[in-house]
Amino acid sequence: xxxxxxxxxxxxxxxxxxxxxxxxxxxxxxxxxxxxxxxxxxxxxxxxxxxxxxxxxxxxxxxxxxxxxxxxxxxxxxxxxxxxxxxxxxxxxxxxxxxxxxxxxxxxxxxxxxxxxxxxxxxxxxxxxxxxxxxxxxxxxxxxxxxxxxxxxxxxxxxxxxxxxxxxxxxxxxxxxxxxxxxxxxxxxxxxxxxxxxxxxxxxxxxxxxxxxxxxxxxxxxxxxxxxxxxxxxxxxxxxxxxxxxxxxxxxxxxxxxxxxxxxxxxxxxxxxxxxxxxxxxxxxxxxxxxxxxxxxxxxxxxxxxxxxxxxxxxxxxxxxxxxxxxxxxxxxxxxxxxxxxxxxxxxxxxxxxxxxxxxxxxxxxxxxxxxxxxxxxxxxxxxxxxxxxxxxxxxxxxxxxxxxxxxxxxxxxxxxxxxxxxxxxxxxxxxxxxxxxxxxxxxxxxxxxxxxxxxxxxxxxxxxxxxxxxxxxxxxxxxxxxxxxxxxxxxxxxxxxxxxxxxxxxxxxxxxxxxxxxxxxxxxxxxxxxxxxxxxxxxxxxxxxxxxxxxxxxxxxxxxx
Ligand SMILES: *Cc1c(COP(=O)(O)O)cnc(C)c1O
Numbered sequence: 001x002x003x004x005x006x007x008x009x010x011x012x013x014x015x016x017x018x019x020x021x022x023x024x025x026x027x028x029x030x031x032x033x034x035x036x037x038x039x040x041x042x043x044x045x046x047x048x049x050x051x052x053x054x055x056x057x058x059x060x061x062x063x064x065x066x067x068x069x070x071x072x073x074x075x076x077x078x079x080x081x082x083x084x085x086x087x088x089x090x091x092x093x094x095x096x097x098x099x100x101x102x103x104x105x106x107x108x109x110x111x112x113x114x115x116x117x118x119x120x121x122x123x124x125x126x127x128x129x130x131x132x133x134x135x136x137x138x139x140x141x142x143x144x145x146x147x148x149x150x151x152x153x154x155x156x157x158x159x160x161x162x163x164x165x166x167x168x169x170x171x172x173x174x175x176x177x178x179x180x181x182x183x184x185x186x187x188x189x190x191x192x193x194x195x196x197x198x199x200x201x202x203x204x205x206x207x208x209x210x211x212x213x214x215x216x217x218x219x220x221x222x223x224x225x226x227x228x229x230x231x232x233x234x235x236x237x238x239x240x241x242x243x244x245x246x247x248x249x250x251x252x253x254x255x256x257x258x259x260x261x262x263x264x265x266x267x268x269x270x271x272x273x274x275x276x277x278x279x280x281x282x283x284x285x286x287x288x289x290x291x292x293x294x295x296x297x298x299x300x301x302x303x304x305x306x307x308x309x310x311x312x313x314x315x316x317x318x319x320x321x322x323x324x325x326x327x328x329x330x331x332x333x334x335x336x337x338x339x340x341x342x343x344x345x346x347x348x349x350x351x352x353x354x355x356x357x358x359x360x361x362x363x364x365x366x367x368x369x370x371x372x373x374x375x376x377x378x379x380x381x382x383x384x385x386x387x388x389x390x391x392x393x394x395x396x397x398x399x400x401x402x403x404x405x406x407x408x409x410x411x412x413x414x415x416x417x418x419x420x421x422x423x424x425x426x427x428x429x430x431x432x433x434x435x436x437x438x439x440x441x442x443x444x445x446x447x448x449x450x451x452x453x454x455x456x457x458x459x460x461x462x463x464x465x466x467x468x469x470x471x472x473x474x475x476x477x478x479x480x481x482x483x484x485x486x487x488x489x490x491x492x493x494x495x496x497x498x499x500x501x502x503x504x505x506x507x508x509x510x511x512x513x514x515x516x517x518x519x520x521x522x523x524x525x526x527x528x529x530x531x532x533x534x535x536x537x538x539x540x541x542x543x544x545x546x547x548x549x550x551x552x553x554x555x556x557x558x559x560x561x562x
Contacts, residue, residue, distance in 0.1 A: 003196045003221050006142055006171050011087050016230035019050045048239035051229065055242050058249050059217060064378060065189060069219050071228035074236035077178060077203040077216030080228070081105050084174050084199065084218075085113040087227050088142040097136045098145035099128055100317045101152060103176060106145045116140075122318055126282065128157040134168055144169055147176040149183050152313050152324045154284025156185050159374070159385045160398050160424050163188075166195040174199045179286035181207035181258050182265070186376035189219055190383045194426040196221035206287060207258055210248065213241050261287050265327045267356045268336075272325075274352030275340045279321070288326045296321050299343060306339040330358035371546075373450035377443040381435035382427035386447040390546050392420025401425040401436055405496025409535045410440070416539035419546070437502045438509050445513025452478070452546060462545030470533020472522035476541040484511040487521035488534060495527045503531055507538070516545075 004012065020035035038045045049055075052072045060067040073079035089096060095116035098106050110117035118136050123129040133144055144165055148157040157175075166173045177200055180187050192198050199220040205211035215237065218228055265284060272278045272291050277299060279292040293299050296314035300323060303310055311324040327333065341351035371390035377383075397414040399407045401423060414421040423444065427436030452458060455478065462476040486507065490500040511518040520538070524530040 001196055003172070003224055006088050006197070007224075007227060008086075008088060008090055011227060011231060014230055017234055019047070019234045021047055021050055044239060046239070047235055048237065048242055050234050052237055052242060055237070055245060058246055062249060063189060063219070065192075065219055066222065068222040069192065069225055071218040071220070071225050071232070072237060073216045073218065073228075073232065074214060074238070074241070075216070076205050076211070076214045077176065077201045077218070078105050078109075079232070079236065080201050080216050080218040081174075081176075082109050082113070083228055083231055084143060084172070085109055085115055086231055087224070088172055089113060089115040090140075091115060094140045094142045095138070096143040096145060097133050097141055098147075099133065099150070101126075101150075101313070101319050102145065102147045103151045103178075104316075106147075119317075122153075125155075126153045126318065127155055128161065130157075130161050130164060134165065137169060137171070141169075141171055143172045143174050145174050145176065147178070148185070149179045149285040151178065151286065152288070152290050152311070152316075152319065152322075153282055154179075154286040154288060154290055155282065156183055156285045158387065158422065159185060159188050159191070159376075160387075160400075160422050162198070163191060163195060163424055166191070166198050169197070172197050172199055174201065176201045178203050178206055181254070182262060182287045183285040183374075184370070184372045185285070185374040185387065186385060188385075190376050190378035190385070191426075192219060192221060194383055196223075199224065204245065204248075207254055207261075208248065208252075209254070209257070210245070213244060215241060215245055260330075261327050264330055264333050264358070265289065267358065268325065268327060268333055271337055271352070271355040272340075274355060275344060276349040277340070277343060277347065288324050290319070290322050290324050292321045293323055294321070296323055299323060302343050302346065303336075303339050306342065308336055308339050310336075334358070371451045371453070373447045375443045375447040375450065377439055377446075379435070379439060381431070382425055382439040384425045384427075384439055384443045385422070386440075386443040387420075387422040388444075388447045388451050389420040390448075390451050394418060394420060397421045399423045401440055402427060402429050403433060403436060403497050405498045406433075406437060406440075408496070409531060412532065412535040413539045413542070416536045417543045417546075419543075433498055433502060434505075437498065437506050441506045441509035442513040445510045445515075448542070448546070449514055457548045459545055459547050462541030462543065464537040464540045470522060470524050470529050470536070472524075472530070472533035472537040473520070474534065474537040474541040475517070475519040476538070476545045477517040478514070478545050479517070480515050481517060482512050482515055483517040483519075484508045485519040485521075488530065489523060490527050490530060492527045495531060500527055500531070503534070507534075 035047055055072055056067045056070040060070050091114035095118050096110055097118045099122055100119040107117045120129050120132045120136050146157050146162055162175055175188055177187055189200050199218055201218050203216040268289055269281050272281045277294045282290045296312055300312040313319040313322045313324050337355050344351040374387045376385050394414040397420050399410045401407055425436055425440050460478050464474050466473050486504040492500055507518055507520060520534055522530050522534050
């Protein structure tokens with residue numbers, strides 16, 4: 001699919017402004033008299049690089065994409081939002097689609113660009129209305145905005161839903177990932193290659209803590225990124241900002257701060273419902289919590305008087321009675337909780353007896369942490385997204401690898417394993433099945449391992465004795481050592497659209513990425529049934545091994561580690 005088909009004709013035809021420094025090809029220049037700059041040194045007398053080459057290169061490295069897929073914008077991602085309208089939407093003719101409630105800039109930028117903004121109410125529980133958004137489209141719909149995790153709800157749109165949108169909408173899916181660093185789901189960046197109508201917006205304003213610098217990013221198919229570069233203002237990021245972002249990227253590791261925010265998000269999400277004035281807290285994948293309270297205006301004013309400013313969302317659609325609390329430092333959050341206790345006194349109600357205390361960024365509290373993981377694998381041969389929720393609903397699973405029989409086998413895992421599993425893989429099936437099947441095994445093993453965290457409280461062992469119809473036996477030990485035995489007789493070369501020899505390879509790869517011992521033996525009459533039996537038995541064995549044991553010893557190993 002060529003995403004240029006959605007671009008406004010005047011933008012396609014645009015001859016962009018070429019700055020003096022665009023024309024400069026490099027070389028040993030001593031006297032710069034090409035750009036009407038002042039010759040006197042002020043620290044800022046020279047124009048900055050209009051193409052942000054170093055910046056893009058460095059960002060591309062950290063994100064694992066090509067530099068020609070990167071756009072960097074100087075008014076945060078708000079600049080990229082405006083450019084999406086200017087590149088794709090004919091004023092007075094085209095329209096865009098978004099859910100309500102979502103980030104307010106999409107609708108304001110639509111109004112500024114004279115583009116119709118079609119709002120679709122949320123699905124159940126404020127989730128993204130995938131089908132309703134698709135149904136709202138007509139031949140002038142150019143963009144669907146997908147904010148994930150969504151502001152102000154904090155709820156995610158799952159990667160597979162975004163892919164479904166991209167495959168069923170004849171236009172651009174603009175995915176705003178401002179809060180993606182706080183989310184258990186991976187970015188959809190790896191899917192741009194297979195779905196060039198996806199544009200991903202990210203920013204340095206949230207997890208990186210650089211809102212004051214005003215830098216945002218858009219990642220897209222190179223044909224679209226070059227349009228971003230043509231339409232933006234020539235010198236849209238100033239020189240000190242370009243330097244500072246490079247310095248930050250080279251010198252900082254934001255992982256500890258993200259982990260602290262996530263731990264505090266859990267603490268606040270547990271503490272807030274204990275206050276009588278809080279009716280419910282929406283589960284958030286971002287760095288904020290949306291809470292429905294008894295009297296939003298009154299509580300807002302009360303907190304402001306105590307020096308705590310929250311965001312009052314009660315007047316936006318579908319958010320009546322709601323306040324948005326950004327997660328702060330542990331001390332700040334404790335102040336918020338103290339102010340809420342004061343509010344109880346003022347309103348004649350009782351605060352909770354105890355509120356959870358700050359547990360530290362490294363405390364993994366696995367019994368509280370959701371046993372979920374999202375793993376994205378992007379190689380030259382395959383793009384894979386695996387999402388597992390060990391305590392999730394198997395019926396919510398979704399598997400699509402492009403190989404029908406393999407999908408059928410993989411779907412045994414959640415069904416008989418009792419967990420929720422999403423696997424979306426786009427691989428080089430035109431070459432052969434090898435990479436798809438191997439890489440799915442690797443990503444699946446990684447996802448299970450990540451969802452188990454430090455493995456505290458799990459059963460560790462799983463075994464299934466011969467199962468009647470297929471006579472398959474599977475033993476699994478999640479103890480951390482890798483070993484693999486395969487004693488399965490398959491007398492056909494292919495079953496369905498998959499080569500049978502790939503199954504031993506699949507389970508071997510799974511054993512190494514999961515860091516497990518897996519022993520499998522199976523016999524039977526029919527290849528289809530034997531393989532199916534092996535998958536079922538593996539699912540049952542996994543179900544036992546990952547389940548949380550009922551006895552209160554901590555780590556299922558005498559060594560204290562797994
Ligand atoms: C904060 C935010 C942004 C980022 O804005 P910047 O202009 O980059 O600071 C983008 N999208 C959403 C949904 C946001 O909440």
